[in-house]
Structures are given as structure tokens and as C-alpha cells.
Amino acid sequence: MSNRDVQPFQFACPKCEERISFVFGQADAELQGAEKVEGFEAPFKGEKPFVDLHLDFPVYVGKYEMGMTTFLRVTQELGMGAYSHLNQRLHMLNYLHPVQRDLFSLITQYKRGDLDSFEKVCARIPGVTLTSRKKQDVLAALYSATSIMSSPFTIHEHNAEISDVAPKIYYWLLDNHRDKTIEFIDSILSNSFLKNLHNDCLSLYPKLVSMDLAFRPALFYDYADTEELGDIPARMSTADFETCNNFYKDLAEVFSRQITLIAGINNLLKRGDCNQFEPSLKQTKKGTRPGLESLDAFANVDLGNKIDFIDKSFYAIHLGAIDNKLRNAIAHYKYDYKESSQRVTYYPSKEGMSREKFYEIQFMSFIRKSLLLFREVHSVNHIIKATLFLCVLVLKKDI
Incomplete structure (x- = not known):
């Protein structure tokens, strides 16, 4: 058992896909989707599927072993x-x-x-x-x-490092490209980009905390020896895909806007002008890329291409957290979810009325991707924090 005061559990019957749910710590909670077996005698003999549920760790599905509790299983592995x-x-x-x-x-x-x-x-x-x-x-x-x-949800050492480095970057920019840096700050204040981006980031924190049940078992993979991010085969004991799917899309949308801030700072560091992108990236066989004409134009570029258009970024983006195919499929409601196996099948391609090309991912893998992407958003929020304090304490700007 977890130490959480209220513990809702759910899983699905592998035969009929009926969702079975129950809650500990809530007086009026009822068993739903199944019936209690009267006069049940332990131990389990393998006649029925065995599911070892725990809110804090991945679900164990397999053969029942007397005395092999979740605690023992987890401590042996970690x-x-x-x-x-x-x-x-x-x-x-x-x-x-x-x-x-x-x-x-x-x-x-x-x-x-x-x-x-x-x-x-x-x-x-x-x-x-x-x-x-x-x-x-x-x-x-x-x-x-x-x-x-x-x-x-985050890694303390990474938070501390970026909190320390971000202000130093701005001090270097003020020493080396003061006028262009102040011009950049003035522009993102006057068009409300910084304020809107900050508010968008802030809106994600309550959403994450409200979904703690889904993210609890995903923390396990910070410590496990191996992790196949694309296909973690484990399941979780509560929360269904429908309650969590839009969060990844929201994270990706906000992170895409954050990348615009990263690009502006990177351009200042590399070329002394927030609007100047790497010249070799601007040219194509058909001419100049419209999205690299200025930072304002760059803001309209999609997330996948934005990352490719930042040359040797001062901020190292965790590419494993970003899955544009998954984001697009969620945004266009082109996915199926099988409750018993917790497998998500999504269809990101434009195929007219057909659905032939598909990808699959476990729900646990999806939550893990969401966790990693939140860490990216949170890290860039430290850079936003440094930008805000620069405005208030150094440049004496009204934010």
C-alpha cells in the first residue's frame, strides 16, 4: 500500500475489457465493474489472472508468489x-x-x-x-x-545548475551585446510574449500535481537500470489514458513557444542579434526559409523544425521527450486505447479516411514521455525566471 490518504485503483479484465475500480480511504467508495468473491481462500492458484497493484510502482502481472510483496520486488530491483x-x-x-x-x-x-x-x-x-x-x-x-x-517530479541537481547558469548568460550578454540584448528584452515585453509565455508555463504546474496518481509509478524509471523509453512494458494501477492525453499536447505546445525564447538568446550568444539565425540554415534550394527571417517569423515554425534550426544551442534539449507524431495524433483525436494491456495505438499520418499506418506505445511510456517533457518545460521556466529578474532588478523594466 502507498502512504497516500486516498488510494483509487483500477484495471481491466483481459477477457471483456470491463474496467474494475475500487478505492481505499474513502468510506462511500464501492467496487465497480466486478463482484467480490465470497469465501475466497488464499493463496492464488493460477486459475484466474493475478494482478499486483500498487499506486507508487509499476503493476506486476504474472504468477503469484507467496510473500513476494511489491516492496520486496522493488527493493530487489532498485x-x-x-x-x-x-x-x-x-x-x-x-x-x-x-x-x-x-x-x-x-x-x-x-x-x-x-x-x-x-x-x-x-x-x-x-x-x-x-x-x-x-x-x-x-x-x-x-x-x-x-x-x-x-x-x-524533477531532478534537483539539474534545476540548481540551470538556475545558476541562466543569470550568468544574461550578464555575459549585457557585457558583450548590451544594446541588442536590451532591444530583445524590450521586444518580448512590448508584444507581451514574455508575460504570455510565463503564464502558459504556470498553468501547467497545477495540471501536473492534479495527475500525481499517473506520474507516481513513472518516477520508478529514474532509478531502474534499463529503460526502453519507446516501449516500457509496465502498467500502472490507476488513471486512464483519456484523463492524461491532453497534458502531453499542452506541454508540447508550451515548450514550442519556449523554444522561441531559447532561439532568441542563442542568436544573441552566437551572432549578437536575436533575429539572426545561422546563415547556412536559412538557405534552401528554393531560396530563403521564411521561418528564419526573424525571431517573430520563427515563432510560427512547428516544434520539430524549430529544434533543427537552432545551431549548437546553449540549452541541451532532451530529444527523447519530444514525439511529434504522438502529439499530432492526440491533437487530431486519432488514437485507440486498450484498457487491459494499457497500450495506445496512434495514427499520425494524413491518410484521408483510412487508418493504416500506426505506431504503438505503452501508457507507462506515454506518461514517462510526459514527465520528461515537463522537466524540459520546467528547466526553461528557470530561464524565464532569470529573464524576469533581469527585467526587474537590473534593467528596471516594468513587467
Whole structure:
């Protein structure tokens, strides 16, 4: 059993695909999709399928072994050191569950610009302190909240590294390309690109926390010895694909906009002008690429091509988190989901009325991709944070 206060479980019958669900920790919860077997005598003898459910770890489906609990199975595979670290992150998720409403409210009030309500919510959340209503202190309180929400899902060392490097990049740009850097900042402030991008990022944190049940077992693969990201064969004990599919699409859309910020900074670093892309990438057999004429034009390029058009990026993008075929199939509702095996079949090609070309992925693999993509979004949000503090503390800009 997990230490979560309410534990909903579900799986599907491999014969009829009927969803079976039940909840521990909720007085009025009923077993749905199945009936209790009266007078059942353990142990399981193999006459029926055996499913070992646990919210925090991948589902085990196979032969029943007396005494082989999930704890023993996981610690044997990971070792006690890795298990203990993973368990700490799972406990952090348990902390988030009862305070998530206040955390969500804090982001809502910040986006609304309601400092009275923002201050009241800050006072209710342990670890979030609003020392004054100065813009830098409001941002500090806000990022304390996003840090709390993201900490179980992200890698601390990576967060610390990018938080340290991002301000140094801006200081170098101000020393070497001051006028063009300030011109870049002025442009993303005047067209509200920075504000809109920041708000888009903030909207993703509550969605992630609200889906913690799906992401709990995906954390296991941070510690497992091997991982085939494209086809992790494991299953999970709760949450269905329909409740999670749009989150990956939302992550990809926001990350695509973040790449525009990355491209602008990269162009400044390489060529001293946010609008100047690598000349060799601009030319094609038919002429000049329209999407590389300026940073504004680049914003309209699709995610897959954006990554290809950034030369030797200062920010290393985790390409394994990005699956444009999957994103497009979700966006156009071209997929099937088999509940019992938790396998997603998606059809990303334009085939008229036919559906012949397809790809398959396990639901666990899909959630793992979503987790990795969120980490990318969160990492770039540290660069957004550095940009905002640059505006407020160094350039004295109104954001």
C-alpha cells in the first residue's frame, strides 16, 4: 500500500475489457465493474489472472508468489539506497495532495494580478513567504510555490545548475551585446510574449500535481537500470489514458513557444542579434526559409523544425521527450486505447479516411514521455525566471 490518504485503483479484465475500480480511504467508495468473491481462500492458484497493484510502482502481472510483496520486488530491483530516495519523493507527493488547492489558487491570483488574495494564499502555504509587494518578492514567492509543486517530479541537481547558469548568460550578454540584448528584452515585453509565455508555463504546474496518481509509478524509471523509453512494458494501477492525453499536447505546445525564447538568446550568444539565425540554415534550394527571417517569423515554425534550426544551442534539449507524431495524433483525436494491456495505438499520418499506418506505445511510456517533457518545460521556466529578474532588478523594466 502507498502512504497516500486516498488510494483509487483500477484495471481491466483481459477477457471483456470491463474496467474494475475500487478505492481505499474513502468510506462511500464501492467496487465497480466486478463482484467480490465470497469465501475466497488464499493463496492464488493460477486459475484466474493475478494482478499486483500498487499506486507508487509499476503493476506486476504474472504468477503469484507467496510473500513476494511489491516492496520486496522493488527493493530487489532498485536497491535500498535508490528505493529510499524514490520514497522521499513519493512522500513529497503526499504532502502536495492536501495543499494543492492553495498552490493552485496562488498561481491563479498571480496571473490575475490580485496581490491581496495572493498575499493571503501565501500565508497559508508552508515554505512560501511574501516579504513585501515589490515585484521581485512577488516573483520569489511565486517561484517558491512552483518549486514545491515540481520538486517531486524533477531532478534537483539539474534545476540548481540551470538556475545558476541562466543569470550568468544574461550578464555575459549585457557585457558583450548590451544594446541588442536590451532591444530583445524590450521586444518580448512590448508584444507581451514574455508575460504570455510565463503564464502558459504556470498553468501547467497545477495540471501536473492534479495527475500525481499517473506520474507516481513513472518516477520508478529514474532509478531502474534499463529503460526502453519507446516501449516500457509496465502498467500502472490507476488513471486512464483519456484523463492524461491532453497534458502531453499542452506541454508540447508550451515548450514550442519556449523554444522561441531559447532561439532568441542563442542568436544573441552566437551572432549578437536575436533575429539572426545561422546563415547556412536559412538557405534552401528554393531560396530563403521564411521561418528564419526573424525571431517573430520563427515563432510560427512547428516544434520539430524549430529544434533543427537552432545551431549548437546553449540549452541541451532532451530529444527523447519530444514525439511529434504522438502529439499530432492526440491533437487530431486519432488514437485507440486498450484498457487491459494499457497500450495506445496512434495514427499520425494524413491518410484521408483510412487508418493504416500506426505506431504503438505503452501508457507507462506515454506518461514517462510526459514527465520528461515537463522537466524540459520546467528547466526553461528557470530561464524565464532569470529573464524576469533581469527585467526587474537590473534593467528596471516594468513587467
